[in-house]
Amino acid sequence: MAPMTEDLVAVAHGVPPYVLVSGPESVLAERGLAEVLDRLRVAEPGLEVIRLYAGTYEGGELVLHTSPSLFGGAKCVVVHDVDEASDELQADLLACITDPPEPDLTLVVLHKSGQRGKRVLDALRGARARVVDAPAIKTDRDKTDFAAHEFRRARRKATPEAVHALVEAVGKDVRELAAACQQLVDDTTGVIDENTVLTYHGGKVEATGFRVADAALSGDTAEALRLLRHAIGVGVDPVPIVAVLAQQVRQLIRVGSAGRGRSADIARDVGMAPWQVDRARRALAGWNGETLAVCLQALAAADAEVKGGGRDPVYAVERVVLTITRQHARHREG
Amino acid sequence: MSVWRDVIGQEKAVATLERAVRDPASMTHAWLFTGPPGSGRSVAARAFAAALLCPQGGCGECRECRTALDATHADVDVIATEGLSIKVEQARDLVALAAHRPSVGRYRVLIVEDADRLTERAADALLKALEEPTPRTVWMLCAPSVEDVIITIRSRSRHVRLRTPSVEAVADLLVRRDGVDHPMALYAARAAQSHVGMARRLARDEHARIRRHDVVAMATKIVTVGEAVDAAADLVTIAQEESAAASGERDAAEKARLLEILGADPSARTQPPHIRSQVSALEKDQKARATRFTRDVLDRSLVDLLSVYRDALVLRTGAGSALVNEDSRQVVTRVAEVLTAEQLLLAMDAVGTARERIDANVAPLLALEAMALGLRLPR
Ligand SMILES: [Zn+2]
Numbered sequence: 001m002a003p004m005t006e007d008l009v010a011v012a013h014g015v016p017p018y019v020l021v022s023g024p025e026s027v028l029a030e031r032g033l034a035e036v037l038d039r040l041r042v043a044e045p046g047l048e049v050i051r052l053y054a055g056t057y058e059g060g061e062l063v064l065h066t067s068p069s070l071f072g073g074a075k076c077v078v079v080h081d082v083d084e085a086s087d088e089l090q091a092d093l094l095a096c097i098t099d100p101p102e103p104d105l106t107l108v109v110l111h112k113s114g115q116r117g118k119r120v121l122d123a124l125r126g127a128r129a130r131v132v133d134a135p136a137i138k139t140d141r142d143k144t145d146f147a148a149h150e151f152r153r154a155r156r157k158a159t160p161e162a163v164h165a166l167v168e169a170v171g172k173d174v175r176e177l178a179a180a181c182q183q184l185v186d187d188t189t190g191v192i193d194e195n196t197v198l199t200y201h202g203g204k205v206e207a208t209g210f211r212v213a214d215a216a217l218s219g220d221t222a223e224a225l226r227l228l229r230h231a232i233g234v235g236v237d238p239v240p241i242v243a244v245l246a247q248q249v250r251q252l253i254r255v256g257s258a259g260r261g262r263s264a265d266i267a268r269d270v271g272m273a274p275w276q277v278d279r280a281r282r283a284l285a286g287w288n289g290e291t292l293a294v295c296l297q298a299l300a301a302a303d304a305e306v307k308g309g310g311r312d313p314v315y316a317v318e319r320v321v322l323t324i325t326r327q328h329a330r331h332r333e334g
Numbered sequence: 335m336s337v338w339r340d341v342i343g344q345e346k347a348v349a350t351l352e353r354a355v356r357d358p359a360s361m362t363h364a365w366l367f368t369g370p371p372g373s374g375r376s377v378a379a380r381a382f383a384a385a386l387l388c389p390q391g392g393c394g395e396c397r398e399c400r401t402a403l404d405a406t407h408a409d410v411d412v413i414a415t416e417g418l419s420i421k422v423e424q425a426r427d428l429v430a431l432a433a434h435r436p437s438v439g440r441y442r443v444l445i446v447e448d449a450d451r452l453t454e455r456a457a458d459a460l461l462k463a464l465e466e467p468t469p470r471t472v473w474m475l476c477a478p479s480v481e482d483v484i485i486t487i488r489s490r491s492r493h494v495r496l497r498t499p500s501v502e503a504v505a506d507l508l509v510r511r512d513g514v515d516h517p518m519a520l521y522a523a524r525a526a527q528s529h530v531g532m533a534r535r536l537a538r539d540e541h542a543r544i545r546r547h548d549v550v551a552m553a554t555k556i557v558t559v560g561e562a563v564d565a566a567a568d569l570v571t572i573a574q575e576e577s578a579a580a581s582g583e584r585d586a587a588e589k590a591r592l593l594e595i596l597g598a599d600p601s602a603r604t605q606p607p608h609i610r611s612q613v614s615a616l617e618k619d620q621k622a623r624a625t626r627f628t629r630d631v632l633d634r635s636l637v638d639l640l641s642v643y644r645d646a647l648v649l650r651t652g653a654g655s656a657l658v659n660e661d662s663r664q665v666v667t668r669v670a671e672v673l674t675a676e677q678l679l680l681a682m683d684a685v686g687t688a689r690e691r692i693d694a695n696v697a698p699l700l701a702l703e704a705m706a707l708g709l710r711l712p713r
Contacts, residue, residue, distance in 0.1 A: 055590070056600045246700050250563060257560025289559035293707045296563075300704030303696045 015039050017101035019108040020124045023134030027174050029110055032132035036108055037076065044074040054081035054089055062092040066105055076106040082117040090120055097123045141273040143171045150181035151192065158184075158192035164275055165194050168210050169201035208236050209244030216321050217248060217283050219328030224321050238306040238317040245320065246299045253292050255280040291327040298323040337384045337392035337399050340377055342507050342530075343499030347378060350494060355385045355392060362492050363467040366449070366483065367476045369496030372529025375476035376412070376447045378496060382474065383410050383443040398439065409439040414447035416623040425456035429463045432471045442471045449475035450482035457484050464490045498528045501656075508537050527641060527658055532634065541579075545572055549635045550662045553642040553669050556710050565709075566702035573631040573698075577624050585620045592616055632698060633689060636705075640685045646670035647678045672711050684708030 021032045041047050050065045065077050079085075079093065096107060097120075109124060111117055125131070137146050144167050151158040170180045184192055184200060201207060208231045215224035231241065251270075255277055258266045263277040272280075298320050305316035338348050354360045365382070367375040384402035385392030387409065393399055401407035413420065413428055428444055436442040446452070452460065464473060464487060473491065477483050480493060504523035507530065508514040514522070514537040525546060526533035535542045549569070556562050593600045598609045605613065641658040646669040648655055659666050673681065688705035692698050 053600070243697060243700075246697070246703075250703070253559055253563050257558060257563075293559045293562070296700070297704045297707055300691065300696060300700045303700055304691050304694055307695045309694055 015106060016128060016130050017106055018097065018124050018127050018129035019106065019132065020121065020129045021108065021110045021132045021134055022121070024112045024136045025134045025174065027137070027178050028134035029112075029132075032134060033078065033108060033110065036106070036132070040074065040076055040106060046073055048073060048075045049078065050075065051078045051080065054079070054084040054086065057086060057089045059088040059092065062089070062096055066096045066102060066107070068102070068104065072104070074104045074106070076108060078108045078110070080110045082109050082111045082120060083114050085117045085120070090117055093120045094123055097127050099127065101127070137174045139267075139271040139273070140167055140171065140276055141267050141271075143167045143174070143177060144273040144275065146174070147171075147177060147181055150178065151185065154181075154185040156185055156192060159194065160275065161194040162192045162197045164273075165197040165207070166201065167273070169197065169207045209241045210248075212241060212321065213245050213248040216245065216324040217252070217286075217328070219286055219325050221322065221325040224325060225318065228318060228321055232314055232317075238313045239303075241317055242299060242303050242306055242320065245324070246296065246303070249292055249295045249299065249324075251276060251280050252284055252287060253289070253296070256284050256287070256289065256292070286328045291330055294327050295324050337381045337388065337394040337403070339394060340507065340511060341374060341381050343503040344374070344378065344496050347494050347496055351378070351382045351385065352392075355382075363471065364464050364473040364491035365475070366480065366488065366491040366493045367474060367496060368479050368482075368493065370498050370529075371478060372526070372531050372533075373496040373498055374530055375496060376414075376445065377530075378494070379445045379447075379474040379476055380405065380410075380412075383407070383441075383445065383472075386441045386443065386472065387439040402443070405445075407439070407443075409436040409441065410443045410445070412445045412447060415451050416626060418451065418622055418626050420446070420448060420452045420456050422453060422455040422459055425452065425459040429459055432463050432473070433468050435468075436470055440470065442468075443474065444471065445474045445476070447476050449487070450477040452483075454484075457487060461486050461490075499530070501528055504528050504530055504533050508533060512537065514538070521661060524656070524658055524660060525638075527637070541576075545576065545635075546638050547662065548572065549638045550642055550659055550665055553639060553709070554665050554711065556706055557713060558710070559707065562706035562710055563703055565706045566699055569632065569635055569702050570699050573628045573635065576631050577628040580627060581620065581624050588620065589613065589616060629692060629698070632692060632702075636685050636689050639709075640682060642666060642669060643673075643678050643681045643685070646673065647675060647682075650675050650678065669711075681709050 015036055019036050021029050023029065037047070037049060052061060052065070062077070062079070065075070079089070082089070082093070085093070093109065096102070109120065109129075111121060135142075137143055144163055147163050147166055148158065148160075151163070166180060166184075167177070170176045180201065184196065187200075188196055198207065208227070212224055212227045212231065215227055228241070232238065251272060254270045254272070255266060258270060263274045263281070266272075267274040267277045270277075302316045302320035304310070306313040310316050338352075341348055350360075354362070365379075367379050369375050380403050381392070384394075384399040384407075387398045387402050387407060388396055389398065390396070398407065402410050405412045411428065411431055413424060415424075428446070432442065432444055434442065446460075460473075461484075475483065475487065475491060480488050501520070501523045504526070505516070505519040508519035508522060509516055512534060514534075518537050519533075522533040522537035526536055536546065549572070552565050552568070556565050590600060592612060593605075593609070596609050596612060598605055642662075642665060645657045645659050645666040647653075648657060649666060649670040657663065657666060669678075684705045688701045691701040691704075
């Protein structure tokens with residue numbers, strides 16, 4: 001019988017001999033790597049995994065680890081931080097990207113960004129490496145896409161409103177966002193809607209701040225003050241509330257001055273998610289540049305007061321909420 | 335040559351300090367150097383230390399002088415902070431040092447570069463040492479103004495006030511000490527408003543010049559509310575980029591060195607707890623340093639922006655003095671044309687308020703937005 005070719009082995013676990021994990025987002029890179037290792041282990045439970053790091057690499061290590069072991073068995077060599085690789089490591093990597101590939105060896109290369117190590121990347125692509133992308137998740141648009149994808153991946157249905165609420169509540173940190181998605185998947189059944197998210201994350205300061213901001217920016221004085229007093233009553237700090245208010249006013253100004261283009265284009269230009277642009281556009285109906293400018297200036301003064309410049313932080317945040325709702329009314333009169 | 339050669343434009347202060355070196359009756363155990371940033375407080379303190387330790391009273395050439403000036407002298411200790419404050423632990427270490435007799439020289443000198451950044455407890459710890467001085471130990475505290483130092487420390491030290499040196503004096507220093515050519519030195523000294531360290535950076539770093547140029551140009555570019563918000567974001571980005579460029583490599587090297595000292599394996603995915611805690615302590619310090627650096631760069635940008643409105647006021651009132659932004663005369667002229675004297679004063683107020691707010695911990699972006707809204711030019 002003819003020996004099994006590399007391609008056939010690859011078919012058995014679905015991983016080609018070379019894998020490139022490319023991009024700066026560590027959550028995605030780690031996940032990509034874990035998936036590769038899981039697949040390899042399905043076919044080879046005794047898989048030996050060796051991890052090398054560019055920062056501590058010593059010349060020749062790679063040769064040592066990629067040569068077939070005495071007892072046979074499959075090996076996976078993972079090389080981290082190739083975007084910081086020394087010339088030595090790059091040369092060693094190039095030397096082990098061979099045709100045909102070494103049997104029983106999988107080489108996984110992680111590269112965050114930049115030009116360093118480019119020859120290695122080219123060689124990997126030339127050797128038909130699988131490329132796992134780990135693009136940066138920065139803007140709210142990226143985070144929305146990421147969270148939506150998380151639910152799809154878990155074969156769960158989530159409403160757009162639920163995704164928005166989640167990004168607003170825990171979107172500051174991608175890792176936290178990923179964990180929150182996982183928690184909702186694990187702990188709930190059925191369609192994930194806005195209420196599901198609020199049940200789990202509604203108590204977060206950000207969520208509170210957003211509800212106060214929504215009410216204030218739509219000119220609803222009574223509701224804004226009610227929400228604010230409730231939040232303060234349960235011990236929410238005024239500082240993050242001011243921060244969220246400022247962020248919302250800032251978004252209205254950005255979207256307002258971006259003109260009439262498509263939401264998706266504007267979202268890209270100003271680093272927001274398209275739904276945020278749409279929502280800002282609806283809210284903008286009650287505003288113009290001048291009234292928003294007054295709000296932002298009042299918020300800067302309020303921030304100084306809640307951070308110790310004023311005697312009564314609670315009063316300072318109430319007053320700025322009133323300033324905002326009054327500016328909204330002014331626009332209507334004008 | 336003299337040890338005072340880099341202490342420029344401070345004839346009166348130098349005379350006081352020289353007298354203290356010569357005449358024991360004029361000497362005391364605690365000195366407070368004040369002067370605006372960049373006036374050379376720590377340079378003056380080090381020169382004084384050298385003069386006290388030099389057998390010839392500050393020749394500028396001997397081993398004592400040279401090692402005192404670069405703070406490698408065994409009897410000279412300099413405490414400087416790159417974070418936002420000097421902690422009580424650091425102050426206590428210094429107080430412990432102060433109790434020792436000098437090892438080789440006539441005096442033991444302790445220089446505190448940022449006495450305005452002493453925490454309350456750190457200041458208390460220092461105060462004890464000042465109240466019960468050790469013979470032959472000399473304290474030199476540096477701060478922007480006497481008000482920045484608690485009164486009990488102030489009252490126990492002799493005050494030496496430094497002035498802002500003239501543009502010409504700073505330019506001469508850059509030519510003489512740093513080998514900068516004269517026209518560049520003059521531009522840099524003027525643009526930095528005689529801040530010696532800043533002038534040096536402008537003279538030697540093209541990026542710093544570009545950054546300054548961009549900031550100055552902002553004064554004519556803000557008309558709409560949207561442009562104001564964008565300008566504020568630009569200011570923050572410029573400062574963060576400069577801070578990241580200054581700290582990235584250094585942070586990584588410090589971490590590698592720490593792991594090496596601790597004998598840890600840098601490639602390990604997780605470090606044992608005692609190493610983890612040291613690494614996170616280092617990272618906290620690095621973050622504090624980056625925060626301070628970003629704030630300092632931001633403040634510098636605001637000083638640059640302020641100089642445009644001040645220049646415009648000079649043009650408007652025909653005061654005839656030289657412009658800080660001689661190289662950006664077009665910007666200044668345009669601002670002077672469209673804003674009245676009163677509006678120029680309001681613009682200067684807006685910048686000043688932003689500086690105060692950032693200093694008081696207001697979110698920098700928000701403080702800058704409020705400022706930029708106040709800097710909008712009439713359509
Ligand atoms: Zn000497």
